[in-house]
Amino acid sequence: MKIKPECATCIVRQVVDAAKEISREEEVQFKLISDSLSCIKEVYGPKAVPAWMGTKVHRYIKKISGNQDPYRRLKERANKLAMRYLKNIEGDLKKYDTKPPMERLRYKVKLAIAGNVIDFGPYSTDVDIDKKFRETLERDLRIDNSRELLQDLREHQRILYLCDNAGEILFDKILLEELKGYCEVVAAVKGGPILNDATLEDAKYVGLDKVVKVITTGCDAIGVNFQEASQEFLREFERADIVIAKGMGNFESLTEYSIEKPVYYIFKAKCPPVAQFLDVEVGDNILLKS
Amino acid sequence: MKIKPECATCIVRQVVDAAKEISREEEVQFKLISDSLSCIKEVYGPKAVPAWMGTKVHRYIKKISGNQDPYRRLKERANKLAMRYLKNIEGDLKKYDTKPPMERLRYKVKLAIAGNVIDFGPYSTDVDIDKKFRETLERDLRIDNSRELLQDLREHQRILYLCDNAGEILFDKILLEELKGYCEVVAAVKGGPILNDATLEDAKYVGLDKVVKVITTGCDAIGVNFQEASQEFLREFERADIVIAKGMGNFESLTEYSIEKPVYYIFKAKCPPVAQFLDVEVGDNILLKS
Numbered sequence: 001m002k003i004k005p006e007c008a009t010c011i012v013r014q015v016v017d018a019a020k021e022i023s024r025e026e027e028v029q030f031k032l033i034s035d036s037l038s039c040i041k042e043v044y045g046p047k048a049v050p051a052w053m054g055t056k057v058h059r060y061i062k063k064i065s066g067n068q069d070p071y072r073r074l075k076e077r078a079n080k081l082a083m084r085y086l087k088n089i090e091g092d093l094k095k096y097d098t099k100p101p102m103e104r105l106r107y108k109v110k111l112a113i114a115g116n117v118i119d120f121g122p123y124s125t126d127v128d129i130d131k132k133f134r135e136t137l138e139r140d141l142r143i144d145n146s147r148e149l150l151q152d153l154r155e156h157q158r159i160l161y162l163c164d165n166a167g168e169i170l171f172d173k174i175l176l177e178e179l180k181g182y183c184e185v186v187a188a189v190k191g192g193p194i195l196n197d198a199t200l201e202d203a204k205y206v207g208l209d210k211v212v213k214v215i216t217t218g219c220d221a222i223g224v225n226f227q228e229a230s231q232e233f234l235r236e237f238e239r240a241d242i243v244i245a246k247g248m249g250n251f252e253s254l255t256e257y258s259i260e261k262p263v264y265y266i267f268k269a270k271c272p273p274v275a276q277f278l279d280v281e282v283g284d285n286i287l288l289k290s
Numbered sequence: 291m292k293i294k295p296e297c298a299t300c301i302v303r304q305v306v307d308a309a310k311e312i313s314r315e316e317e318v319q320f321k322l323i324s325d326s327l328s329c330i331k332e333v334y335g336p337k338a339v340p341a342w343m344g345t346k347v348h349r350y351i352k353k354i355s356g357n358q359d360p361y362r363r364l365k366e367r368a369n370k371l372a373m374r375y376l377k378n379i380e381g382d383l384k385k386y387d388t389k390p391p392m393e394r395l396r397y398k399v400k401l402a403i404a405g406n407v408i409d410f411g412p413y414s415t416d417v418d419i420d421k422k423f424r425e426t427l428e429r430d431l432r433i434d435n436s437r438e439l440l441q442d443l444r445e446h447q448r449i450l451y452l453c454d455n456a457g458e459i460l461f462d463k464i465l466l467e468e469l470k471g472y473c474e475v476v477a478a479v480k481g482g483p484i485l486n487d488a489t490l491e492d493a494k495y496v497g498l499d500k501v502v503k504v505i506t507t508g509c510d511a512i513g514v515n516f517q518e519a520s521q522e523f524l525r526e527f528e529r530a531d532i533v534i535a536k537g538m539g540n541f542e543s544l545t546e547y548s549i550e551k552p553v554y555y556i557f558k559a560k561c562p563p564v565a566q567f568l569d570v571e572v573g574d575n576i577l578l579k580s
Contacts, residue, residue: 005319006306008327013299020295029295030336037298037334041327046320 001255003048004273011040011057014195018061018070036061049256050273051223051249058194059220069193071166078118078167078196079205085118085133086170093174105153106146108175109266110137113285115171116164116247116268119196135283136268142284145264149287152262153182156241161187161212162224164247164267166202172246176212179244185212186236192220197249223253248274255290263290291545293338294563301330301347304485308351308360326351339546340563341513341539348484349510359483361456368408368457368486369495375408375423376460383464395443396436398465399556400427403575405461406454406537406558409486425573426558432574435554439577442552443472446531451477451502452514454537454557456492462536466502469534475502476526482510487539513543538564545580553580 012033019032039060043053062068089111096104114136118129153159159179163169172187179185187208190197203214218230224245226234237243243263245254251265251274265288269275275282302323309322329350333343352358379401386394404426407419443449449469453459462477469475477498480487493504508520514535516524527533533553535544541555541564555578559565565572 005309005316005323008323009299009303009306012302016296016299026295027336030334033295033298034331034334037327037331041324041331044320044324044327046317 001049001252001274001277002046003044003050003053004276007048007050007053007273008040008044010271011044011053012037014054015040015057015061018058019065021070021073022061022065022067032061032065035064049252051253052221052225054249055194055221055223055225058222062193071193071196075166075196075198075202078165079170079202081129082115082118082167082170082206085114085130089137102146102150105150105178106141106144108178109146109149109287110141110285112168112171112175112246112266113141113268113287115168116266118167119165119270136285139283139285141287142269142280143278143286143288145287145289148262148289149264152242152264152289153179157183158239158241159183159185160236160240160243161185162217162243162245162250163187163189163198163203163208164249165196166198167196168246169198169202169208170206173206173208173211176208180212183242186240187212187214188233188236189214189216190220191216191218191230191233194220194222195249197222221253223249223251224257225253226257259290264288265290291339291542291564291567292336293334293340293343294566297338297340297343297563298330298334300561301334301343302327304344305330305347305351308348309355311360311363312351312355312357322351322355325354339542341543342511342515344539345484345511345513345515348512352483361483361486365456365486365488365492368455369460369492371419372405372408372457372460372496375404375420379427392436392440395440395468396431396434398468399436399439399577400431400575401461402458402465402536402556403431403558403577405458406556408457409455409560426575429573429575431577432559432570433568433576433578435577435579438552438579439554442532442554442579443469447473448529448531449473449475450526450530450533451475452507452533452535452540453477453479453488453493453498454539455486456488457486458536459488459492459498460496463496463498463501466498470502473532476530477502477504478523478526479504479506480510481506481508481520481523484510484512487512511543513539513541514547515543516547549580554578555580 015033015036019029039057043056096107114133117132163172189203190199208214215232218233219228221228245265247267267286269280269284305323305326309319329347333346386397404423407422479493480489498504505522508523509518511518535555537557557576559570559574
């Protein structure tokens with residue numbers, strides 16, 4: 001999908017967030033933001049893809065600041081926060097062990113979406129995330145292709161699961177364990193730090209590698225970029241019968257390619273441009289088969 | 291006061307809002323926003339004053355679009371909305387006719403601040419404004435120099451009242467009627483369209499000119515800019531014993547000058563940079579004597 005005019009506001013806010021993580025000095029923040037405005041102007045336009053525009057801008061701010069991982073502190077916080085939330089729902093989760101496969105799958109997809117709300121900039125507070133987390137679990141899937149997913153799981157052998165953010169991957173882990181009951185599963189995280197996206201370090205921190213084989217995309221692009229991806233990633237993508245793509249970045253970028261296998265998108269529609277693209281409301285939970 | 295690094299996000303959002311008012315064509319919106327990013331980059335920095343940065347950017351978008359009044363539709367809507375709110379509180383307002391001067395003044399100042407929430411961009415809804423309007427009236431003044439104001443009103447002859455937004459001026463009108471009980475009052479609106487600031491057209495629409503003498507600043511600058519103001523405005527500023535300045539734009543710009551007469555600032559602190567400058571919370575109601 002392509003950006004909408006209003007995506008200018010969001011990308012500038014992201015730059016402000018990043019600048020504040022990189023330095024506490026306002027002079028430095030001003031300089032980083034001001035320089036980034038030129039970069040944004042270069043990549044902004046009707047043909048820009050949100051995830052790829054974000055990639056260019058976040059790479060630029062890493063380059064000019066010399067800070068290769070501006071979101072490190074926020075990612076660590078997200079991982080810890082996710083562990084706390086997981087404790088809160090462990091009782092509920094256990095109850096689903098004995099539920100029918102369809103119900104169990106749907107609940108774990110929703111958990112993975114709930115994990116997708118742990119996606120904070122500096123203005124967000126734990127309280128907000130806590131509320132959004134609970135609301136996500138209480139709400140139905142607005143687009144619900146869980147029946148198709150269950151059928152595909154039963155008929156196929158191999159899944160490539162594309163992870164999104166740090167913190168969130170702890171909830172992906174629960175869904176991945178469920179998926180392993182049907183198929184062989186490989187999970188992919190980013191090949192280098194970008195935004196608050198999960199990297200191999202985060203995957204190891206939450207023990208994702210104990211559950212499934214974890215690879216990386218081979219690059220620090222938000223979402224998927226086949227031109228930049230590693231051979232290993234491309235091979236796993238090729239081998240997979242089903243791709244499950246988590247979060248908006250993967251959705252924004254994969255919808256730019258024509259892919260001849262089932263792709264399931266799991267995410268919360270967090271902004272008007274993505275919600276409008278799917279004709280849903282902001283905040284809606286999505287499990288969409290492409 | 292000067293801008294904070296995060297003001298980049300707000301000014302870009304304003305440009306997006308303006309572009310959407312100017313055209314429904316996304317191609318046109320993209321072009322306007324992209325071009326404006328260069329203008330923002332030029333004026334953005336630690337020495338920028340929010341109101342003056344806004345002036346330059348909004349003038350730029352008027353120039354490149356050829357639309358001299360992008361907020362016209364929103365200003366008309368604001369005027370109508372204000373009339374509806376006024377109807378809702380007419381009963382309450384009447385009760386204050388017989389209350390002591392201090393209580394009456396404070397209520398009308400709060401009404402004028404409540405009017406200051408009618409300041410919407412396209413994402414705002416009537417429901418939100420309705421709620422904020424009521425909350426403003428229910429909340430105390432966080433900075434409350436109403437005693438000083440009453441005393442100054444009793445000891446002086448002449449007030450210059452600097453208006454802020456369309457719609458809002460209908461509530462200023464109520465406060466102006468109260469102030470007229472003590473002093474001669476002149477009200478100033480903007481000399482040309484800028485953002486959703488009230489102009490002579492709005493003043494006449496709500497009948498402000500029936501209550502007090504209305505002049506303009508002589509220019510289309512947000513807030514006050516003495517270098518650009520008309521002789522008439524400068525003369526009235528000079529003659530006034532007290533200046534009452536409504537809204538954040540007037541606060542942001544007048545605090546850049548040293549003024550040797552009492553200036554009262556009446557506004558709602560709508561954003562973190564302004565709230566931090568005064569050490570108050572976002573949403574607080576302010577009646578501050580400089």
